[in-house]
Amino acid sequence: MGTMNRLALIIGTHSHLPLGQPEALTEAVYQRALRPFLSTLYAFPEVPAALHYSGLLLEWLEDRHPELVMLIAEMVGRCQVEIVGGGYYDPILPMIPANDRLGQLEKMTTHLRVRFGTRPRGCWLAEQVWDPSLASTLRTGGMEYTFLDETQFDLAGAVGPELLHACVAEDQGKHVAVIPVQTRLVTRAAAMRPADLVAELARIAESGGPSTVVALVGDGSRTGPPFASNGWLEELLGLVRQNAAWLEPVTPSAHLRASPPFSRLYLPNCSSQLMAEWSLDPERRKAWREARDAAERGQLPPPPGGYFRQFFVRYPESGLMYAKMMHTHVLVNQLRGDRYRKRAAQNELWKGQSHHAYWFGGSAGLHANAQRxxxxxxxIEAEKIIRATEIFAPSIIGVDFDADNGTEYLYQGSELNAYLHARGGALFELDFLPSAWNYLDTLVSRERDRRDAGRLPRHAFIDHFLDDACGLADFAADATGSAVFGRTVWQTAELNRTLPEVLLRATGPVRAGGREATVCIEKRYVFRPRSIDVYYRVAVGGEAGLRTRLGVEINVSLASRSPGDGRLFLIGEDASTEIDTDAREIESATGLLLRDVPNGVSITISSAAPFRCWSLPVEIAPEPPGAGEPEYQCQCLVPMWDLDLGPGTAWENHLSIGFEKAVDIQAKEGQGRPSPWMDERPTQARDG
Known part of the structure; x- marks a missing residue:
């Protein structure tokens, strides 16, 4: 072995708590990963480390396990631990507006200064999402350095020794240091003995020069090596201590003081390998994996992968959630006068920027109903705070909400938000403000094949023309191709801001019984304080008539389909009869009622004309298959009517969807209408 150079080693973890993650899962991560890692590290006071905890996780630890926070504070006090900052609620910084970026950085800095008596000098970026403009943002926010994946250095053209040295990233004359994380080595470490890992570090030291640094910074929530309580970490830290002659564990700030970087590197838009992989559609993801493997064998240059904003396109539901966040940002920043309320609304907005629910990386995230x-x-809570500061008047506005170069209509009532999209003429958001719940927060998986990419989102008042052969199973498999009008851009025929109401009109071909006819549909949406009336008019053009079946798809998103979260009732004149939420066909009904148990809300769907109805739970299978239980998304209800339209005739109907809180329903007791809220032993319906 040649001359051994000193090698700077940064050991660290980044730990996060996704907004909406179940308490039991967080506790399990604490017991199996967070606590064992810190307990072991504490026993080696001469081995420094860099630790990042998201703001939500810090709050959870302070509430549930203050003893761990005290341990961290002691390690900070004895200069063993350097706390790394970041966005407080774990946002993807390039995704959010500039003032929110700085606000989240400042909130985290303030919290860490109060809790640990020190100001963070560095920043951890969620999923390593980098944008060149972040150099100036981070510097303005008081950050001196950040970490990025070594594969991101690859994309900037860095090779060999450049992957083992910090660089300078610059924007608008402001700069930060960027330390490469040896992600490949961190990944391989899980299968290595600690002695083999130290031998690998020795080889790097032998071939490296001055200022060489290896940053082994991994996910602190992992329950396997190198963070498990199986003796692996203890053995590694012992070897680090034994090899102090050439292996120097340091904090990031200490390393940058001793070896300040001078070479600039302009890094492109990029992200972690996981996000670069999963932001691609399934076919491109497969090709990317093959290119990545070839690059690791030295046969090809590293592939760039996807960019996180592609999730907004691949998953329209993610794009709409992003649009909601941006819309809320505008509302919050328009608030004047009441600083306390603005700060409270701003904090709810920032909380809603937690990145986990906006994308999917093979588990949870966007697919997790609770996180969305x-x-x-x-x-919604941010919006409620804003409305409480002023005299609020319900209104309907036309705005390009989702940046698709079209106009969406947003009804903003005192207790109800209802957002209407021209594509499909359907409601895509339905917020009941008293419970701060979006009942159209649904999801359709797009991870299986190319056909998935074209599936319609699960909105409300999507119109299907169904032939006689179409059954519930066909509809559930999305194999009918029946939603022609669901893909059509509807025209605005009337807009009355006073009532308020919107009349939409669409014309398209419908094929039934071996013939095709041109059908015109009009839908008049009338918005009321706690309900929405939808008046349908369906007419056929030309001289030929049309016999077909119209189904109106209405999705309602609840926490789960368990009786403790959601119950479904048929409404009759004298009684409300409970049915289960399994897939079924209901032969005849005049109304349906869903009981949102945790929020204490009932959602009533009624029709002037009796209907048959399909009811089915919408679930997303785990990815990869067999990795877990299906994730419930919503209950899909499809009232249906048989139409026999002749030339010059029209079919008309009036549908309604309304909301009531449990306290309001119970107040109506004694007025002659039975309440399913009080009926804990309902009768069971017969289904078709």
Whole structure:
């Protein structure tokens, strides 16, 4: 072995708590990963480390396990631990507006200074998402350095020794140091003995020069090596101590003081390998994996992968959640006068910027119903705080809400938000403000094949023309191709801001019984304080008539389909009869009622004309298959009517969806209408 150079070693973890993650899961991560890692590290006071905890996780630890926070504070006090800052609620910084970026950085800095008596000098970026403009943002926010994946250095053209040295990133004359994380080595470490890992570090030291640094910074929530309580970490830290002659464990700030970087490197838009992989559609993801493997064998240059904003396109639901966040940002920043309320609304907005629910990386995230619900709840709470500061008048506005170069209509009532999209003429958001819940927060998986990419989102008042052969199973498999009008851009025929109401009109071909006819549909949406009336008019053009079946798809998103979260009732004149939420066909009904148990809300769907109805739970299978239980998304209800339209005739109907809180329903007791809220032993319906 040649001359051994000194090698700077940064050991650290980044730990996070996704907004909406179940308490039991967080406790399990604490017991299996967070506590064992810190307990072991504490026993080696001469081995420094860099630790990042998201603001939500710090709050959870302070509430549930203050003893661990005290341990961290002691290690900070004895200069063993350097606390790394970041956005307080774990946002993807390039995704959020500039003033929110700085606000989140400042909130985290303030919290850490109060809790640990020190100001963070560095910043951890959620999922390593980098944008060149972040150099100036971070510097303005008081940050001196950050970490990025070594594969991101690859994309900037760095090779060999450049992957083992910090660089300078600059924007608008402001700069920060960027330390490469040896992600490949961190990944391989899980299968290595500690002695083999130290031998690998020795080889790096032998071939390296001055200022060489290896940053082994991994996910602190992992329950396997190198963070498990199986003796692996203890053995590694012992070897680090034994090899102090050439292996120097340091904090990031100490290393940058001793070896300040001077070479600039302009890093492109990039992100972690996981996000670069999963932001691609399934076919491109497969090709990317093959290119990545070839690059690791030295056969090809590293592939760039996808960019996180592609999730907003691949998953329209993610794009709409992002649009809601941006809309809320505008509302919060328009608030004047009341600083306390503005700060409270701003905090809810920032909480709703927690990145986990906006994307999917093979588990949880966007696919997790609870995580999306938590984001929407925070954004709706921010809106409620804003409305409480002024005299509020219900209104309907036309705005390009989702930046698709079209106009969406947003009804903003005192207790109800209802957002209407021209594409499909359907409601895509339905917020009941008293419970801060978006009942159209649904999801359709797009991870299986190319066909998935074209599936319609699960909105409300999506129109399907169904032939006689179409059954519930066909509809559930999305194999009918029946939603022609769900893909059509509807025209605005009337807009009355006073009532308020919107009349939408669309014309398209419908094929039934071996013939095709041109059908015109009009839908008049009338918005009321706690309900929405939808008046349908369907007419056929030309001289030929049309016999077909119209189904109106209405999705309602609840916490789960368990009786403790959601119950479904048929409404009759004298009684409300409970049915289960399994897939079924209901032969005849005049109304349906869903009981949102945790929020204490009932959602009633009624029709002037009796209907048959399909009811089915919408679930997303785990990815990869077999990795877990299906994730419930919503209950899909499809009232249906048989139409026999002749030339010059029209079919008309009046549908309604309304909301009531449990206390309001119970106040109506004694007025002659039975309440399913009080009926704990309902009768069971017969289904078709």
């Amino acid at each position: 619900k938590a984001v929407y709840r925070s954004l």
